[in-house]
Amino acid sequence: MKPIFARGISNQFRLTLAIILSVFLLVANSRLDPVRKSISSVLSPLQYVANVPGALLDWSAESLATRNMLAQQNRELLRQQLLMSERLQRFEHLRQENDRLRSLLGSPVHLDAKKIVAEVMEVASDPYHQYVVLNHGSRSGVFVGQPVVDAQGVVGQVVQVSELSCRVLLISDVTHAIPVRITRNDVRVVANGTGVLDELELRYVSKSTDIRVGDLLVSSGLGKRFPEGYPVARVMSLIKDDGQSYANVIAQPLAALDRIRYLLLIWPDKPAPNTLVDKIDADLPTTKKTELSPEVSQ
Incomplete structure (x- = not known):
C-alpha cells in the first residue's frame, strides 16, 4: 500500500x-567574533528587560523594610564608619611615610585608579565556564x-565587551590564572582556577618553597593585567607528598564568588616616572633638558 505522506529526510543525509x-563552524570559529x-550588542537591551522583575522585587523588599530594621542597619553602618575612619587615619600616616620612602628610592608612585561600580545582570549557565555579565560596556x-x-x-x-554590557571571567574558572605573591x-x-568557586590551585610549587597555611596571596602586578597589591586568596591546604615532585597547595578566594552583586571595574594606573633621573628630567624645562641630557647619559 502506498503511504499517504512522503518519507522525510533520511538519517544519512541529516548526519x-x-x-x-x-566542520564549517570549527574552521570559521575565529572569524565569527564580530x-x-x-x-x-543587539541582545543587551533584552538582558536589561529581563533584569526588570528582579529590580522590581528588590525595590519592593526595600520599601517593605520595617523602621526597626532600618534603624538597626543605620547603627551598624555608623559603627563600621567609625572603625573605618580610625583605620583611614592610620593608613594616611603610612601612606605619607611610604611616599617619602618611594621618593628617596626613586620607585614609581601608584596613582589612584579610575573605578566604576557595576551590577551583575546574569550568572553563567555554562557548566564548563564561570562568568558573570555586568551592566557596563x-x-x-x-x-x-x-x-x-x-x-x-x-x-x-573582562573577556567580552558589547555596547551596554560585558562578560567577566571569574578567577575560579579552569582557564584563568593570576600571578600572585x-x-x-x-x-x-x-594561582589557577579549578572550576570550583571557592578553590584555587597553586601549581608547580617546589616543596622547599616557604609557604604556610593561612598565608595571604595578593596580586603581584606581573603581566600588567591586575594592579599590584589587591587581595586574591588565602592558603587553606598544603600537602607535601614524597611521591610527588611538587607540593599540592590549595587556596580559597577572598571574594565571595557565589553571591556577588556589585563589582568594581578598574582602569590601570597612568605610567609614572621610574627613577629620580626621570622625575627630574620630567620637571625641567625643555632648554634645561637639552643642556643636561649629555651629562645624564654619561
Whole structure:
C-alpha cells in the first residue's frame, strides 16, 4: 500500500549535514567574533528587560523594610564608619611615610585608579565556564582584559565587551590564572582556577618553597593585567607528598564568588616616572633638558 505522506529526510543525509556544519563552524570559529559581538550588542537591551522583575522585587523588599530594621542597619553602618575612619587615619600616616620612602628610592608612585561600580545582570549557565555579565560596556570605556574586584578581593577580568554590557571571567574558572605573591615573604606564584568557586590551585610549587597555611596571596602586578597589591586568596591546604615532585597547595578566594552583586571595574594606573633621573628630567624645562641630557647619559 502506498503511504499517504512522503518519507522525510533520511538519517544519512541529516548526519552528513550535521558533520559538514560542525566542520564549517570549527574552521570559521575565529572569524565569527564580530558576529558574536554584534549579536551580543543587539541582545543587551533584552538582558536589561529581563533584569526588570528582579529590580522590581528588590525595590519592593526595600520599601517593605520595617523602621526597626532600618534603624538597626543605620547603627551598624555608623559603627563600621567609625572603625573605618580610625583605620583611614592610620593608613594616611603610612601612606605619607611610604611616599617619602618611594621618593628617596626613586620607585614609581601608584596613582589612584579610575573605578566604576557595576551590577551583575546574569550568572553563567555554562557548566564548563564561570562568568558573570555586568551592566557596563564599551560606552563606559570597558575593555577586554580589564580587572574586576569587589569589597574583598579580585573577582576576575573582562573577556567580552558589547555596547551596554560585558562578560567577566571569574578567577575560579579552569582557564584563568593570576600571578600572585605571598605577603609574608614576597614569594611569587601563580594561582589557577579549578572550576570550583571557592578553590584555587597553586601549581608547580617546589616543596622547599616557604609557604604556610593561612598565608595571604595578593596580586603581584606581573603581566600588567591586575594592579599590584589587591587581595586574591588565602592558603587553606598544603600537602607535601614524597611521591610527588611538587607540593599540592590549595587556596580559597577572598571574594565571595557565589553571591556577588556589585563589582568594581578598574582602569590601570597612568605610567609614572621610574627613577629620580626621570622625575627630574620630567620637571625641567625643555632648554634645561637639552643642556643636561649629555651629562645624564654619561
